[in-house]
Amino acid sequence: MDNLFQIEFEDSRDVVIGIDLGTTNSLVAHMGLTAPEIMEGSDGERIVPSVVAWSKEQGFLVGEAAREVLIESPEKAIYSVKRLMGRSFGDVGEELKLFPFHLAEEQDSVLRLKLGEKLLTPPEVSAQILLKLKQNAEEALGVEVKQAVVTVPAYFNDAQRQATRDAGRLAGLEVLRLVNEPTAASLAYGLDKRNQGVIAVYDLGGGTFDISILRLHDGIFEVLATNGDTHLGGDDIDNLLLAIAIEDIASDWGFAPEMLGSHTQLVQRLRRAVIRAKEELSFVPEVSIHFEFDGRTYERALSRAQYDHLIASFVEKTLGPCRQCMKDAGVTPEQIDEVVLVGGSTRIPLVRQAVERLFRAKPHTELNPDEVVALGAAVQAGILTGAVEDKLLLDVTPLSLGIETMGGVVAKLIHRNTTIPASAAETFTTAVDGQRNVLIHVLQGERELVRDCRSLARFDLKDIDPLPAGLAKIEVRFLIDANGILNVSARDVRTGKEQAVEVKPSYGLTDSQVEAMIEEAYDKAEDDLRERQVREARVEADRILLALDKARTNSAWDTLSEDALAQIDRKHNELLTVYHADNHNLIRKKIDELNDATMSLAETMVNTAVGGALKGTKI
Amino acid sequence: MASVSNSAVLIPEEIRQQLEAPNPDFYAFLGLPEQLALDPDDLQKRFYERSRLLHPDRFARANPAEREESLRASSLLNDGYRTLKDPLQRAEYVLARYGFDIGEQRSNNVPPELLEEVFELNMALDELRGGDEDARPHLVEAEERFLAMRGDCDRALGDLFSTWDTQRTREALAEIRAILNRRRYIQNLVRDVDAALAGAV
CATH class of the missing domain: 1.20.58 (Methane Monooxygenase Hydroxylase; Chain G, domain 1)
Structure with missing residues (x-):
């Protein structure tokens, strides 16, 4: 019996999941023994639609259930929230025209969305999606999960990355690494088997477009350059088709287009109809958009040729970043050995043709373009835990980082496409005698002037020793970490001591705001319910654990086969592992499994009528 | 399940020394003599080898001090590789080390x-x-x-x-x-x- 507890189990510290947090759909994967695997939800679905709904009665709903709510009562659900991550009230005007986001009237620097009676920031909405994926993973793996690798568009800026990491924290996940989506996809493809070569990853998703060019060398994936557009994706095609359909219907049915457009329920259903037509058109030469509402019917045929004509300029928009990316990477189309397609929108034949023509290579499409990013995130998770030893990703920062100087000009400190982690140092001094503070304005972007770049944060160097002007010397180190997120530290050059830096992010949440949200995240009632459920599950676990201990001394125990014993011990250990997790579903699942494993033992004990200890106990 | 113990990965002493130096020597960091003519393939090979050793991915489960050190070391490695890879930047770097001001x-x-x-x-x-x-x-x-x-x-x-x-x-x-x-x-x-x-x- 001594060997029973020597079987090693993954504890929750060993489990790092890989998450593709997409604009339209999200997925979760983990690194299996030999390959990454997508984990299904309890409904058997691999894909979780990135939709979040809330009602007083049901609380939060995520995924397919939330999508149902979206169709029937659009004001109770939020979709495509990724488009708002890390953005401010001032720069979402375009989104608001196309998406029915309900913003709260009172806005500070942080956006807040109305969802029923709730007011939520985009990271809080995303956190609900992450929470759902985390639960799916916990139920699939049977252990508590606390750490994750989460993918982001390569072209995401600092604020968008921070917002994604905040979402993880709010969902109770430590985001060990943010990985760029195209880079993750290249990991999943295992193209390093060819050992050396240059590959291009073309990633056209629901809301974002990325292009990355990488050099592969014995398991090293070195990104040479990346480019993209964080507001270009399949959603744009949906909006195009939607606008046409609304106009058609308005004239057919005799309404003003604006009136139809403001009918959110009609728009949501019509959106679904055009998306279905769009998806079919990737496989058949002609489709019919069919739509019924309130007893009326709309029908319109759409041929591939018409469709191609409609989306031609959309597809063309992706090619500019591709050309720039090749230029930045210092490669010509002939030097690109392989092209990988990622994202649902790359199923569109016109997109494939355009990519093939530009890179002069037939693109890889073996892996499901919807799943490849999540699979790559799981491989990266394996790299972090040490389970995958031969691969290493060297990524770049997509945007240049600079500081504001005299006359509103930006001085670049770290250029775009620099391998990360990357750092730069700059020495600052005072302009006035006795000056105690220096304010540093950090920006991201390629343009010369402050007004054309994106403000990232203001760093206040505080409590500088009062000295005559120009004598104080503060060295500020800007470091972009492996997540593509900026860290700033400062040092007084004269004294060598750390200098206090206060960060004021231009967009997004401060650390203390995130912490406050984590505390508020669950209102008391939900908390109490959860605690009670967990407590009850533990009581039940105690009961079966006690019964099992007693059964060990029973003679029936010795009649068990080695296999049966091993199975009981495995399940016993698994239950012990999840016992302290705050997930009652998980504990109950393990109780059920232990029950199943001990079924024959219980039967033997009852049948031979020697098992007083277990009699009447369901074990 | 393989696991990385905290002591399994360590930053080599000669690299740690450069981390403490006020003006780190990129050549020493990449294990090269201070030469202006460099073989790009050899440089790349050294960069990849050291990346495998120093990258934060290798320290995901190390203690905070080691993670911090890996972050600094790999950012310095990236700076060094970027500088030495380009012949013009490499020459500017050497000139600066010998007290020639930047030509700007x-x-x-x-x-x-x-x-x-x-x-x-x-x-x-x-x-x-x-x-x-x-x-x-x-x-x-x-x-x-x-x-x-x-x-x-x-x-x-x-x-x-x-x-x-x-x-x-x-x-x-x-x-x-x-x-x-x-x-x-x-x-x-x-x-x-x-x-x-x-x-x-």
Whole structure:
């Protein structure tokens, strides 16, 4: 019996999941023994639609259930929230025209969305999606999960990355690494088997477009350059088709287009109809958009040729970043050995043709373009835990980082496409005698002037020793970490001591705001319910654990086969592992499994009528 | 399940020393002698080897101090590789280490031997920008000449790199400084001509 507890189990510290947090759909994967695997939800679905709904009665709903709510009562659900991550009230005007986001009237620097009676920031909405994926993973793996690798568009800026990491924290996940989506996809493809070569990853998703060019060398994936557009994706095609359909219907049915457009329920259903037509058109030469509402019917045929004509300029928009990316990477189309397609929108034949023509290579499409990013995130998770030893990703920062100087000009400190982690140092001094503070304005972007770049944060160097002007010397180190997120530290050059830096992010949440949200995240009632459920599950676990201990001394125990014993011990250990997790579903699942494993033992004990200890106990 | 224990990965001592230095030596960091002529394949190989050793991915489960150290070490490695990979940046780096100031300020002064050429070029640029297409052939021709001069600079630099690598004289560095300035000036001219030619289309 001594060997029973020597079987090693993954504890929750060993489990790092890989998450593709997409604009339209999200997925979760983990690194299996030999390959990454997508984990299904309890409904058997691999894909979780990135939709979040809330009602007083049901609380939060995520995924397919939330999508149902979206169709029937659009004001109770939020979709495509990724488009708002890390953005401010001032720069979402375009989104608001196309998406029915309900913003709260009172806005500070942080956006807040109305969802029923709730007011939520985009990271809080995303956190609900992450929470759902985390639960799916916990139920699939049977252990508590606390750490994750989460993918982001390569072209995401600092604020968008921070917002994604905040979402993880709010969902109770430590985001060990943010990985760029195209880079993750290249990991999943295992193209390093060819050992050396240059590959291009073309990633056209629901809301974002990325292009990355990488050099592969014995398991090293070195990104040479990346480019993209964080507001270009399949959603744009949906909006195009939607606008046409609304106009058609308005004239057919005799309404003003604006009136139809403001009918959110009609728009949501019509959106679904055009998306279905769009998806079919990737496989058949002609489709019919069919739509019924309130007893009326709309029908319109759409041929591939018409469709191609409609989306031609959309597809063309992706090619500019591709050309720039090749230029930045210092490669010509002939030097690109392989092209990988990622994202649902790359199923569109016109997109494939355009990519093939530009890179002069037939693109890889073996892996499901919807799943490849999540699979790559799981491989990266394996790299972090040490389970995958031969691969290493060297990524770049997509945007240049600079500081504001005299006359509103930006001085670049770290250029775009620099391998990360990357750092730069700059020495600052005072302009006035006795000056105690220096304010540093950090920006991201390629343009010369402050007004054309994106403000990232203001760093206040505080409590500088009062000295005559120009004598104080503060060295500020800007470091972009492996997540593509900026860290700033400062040092007084004269004294060598750390200098206090206060960060004021231009967009997004401060650390203390995130912490406050984590505390508020669950209102008391939900908390109490959860605690009670967990407590009850533990009581039940105690009961079966006690019964099992007693059964060990029973003679029936010795009649068990080695296999049966091993199975009981495995399940016993698994239950012990999840016992302290705050997930009652998980504990109950393990109780059920232990029950199943001990079924024959219980039967033997009852049948031979020697098992007083277990009699009447369901074990 | 493989797991990484905290002591399994360690930053080598010679690299840790560079982390503490006020002006880290990129050559030492990559385990190379201070040479201006470098084999790019060898440099890349060294960069990849050290990346495997130092990258934060290898320290995901180490303690905070080790993670911090890996972050600094790999950012320094990336800075060093980026600098040494490009022959011009590499030369600037070595010049700075030997007390030659950066050439930026002086690069705006027209090298004397180019004075006449630049005067004519500026006139042609003005004409083209003013819409006079007759200036175009002249500019195309001028650009070819400048590109040839840039090629001459690159060849001269190559030779001087070997000279310095073998003889280590200050004169060699001074010559490199002068040619880098001249090259930068020519590069700026090419850029302006390119922009004018493209803009007029």
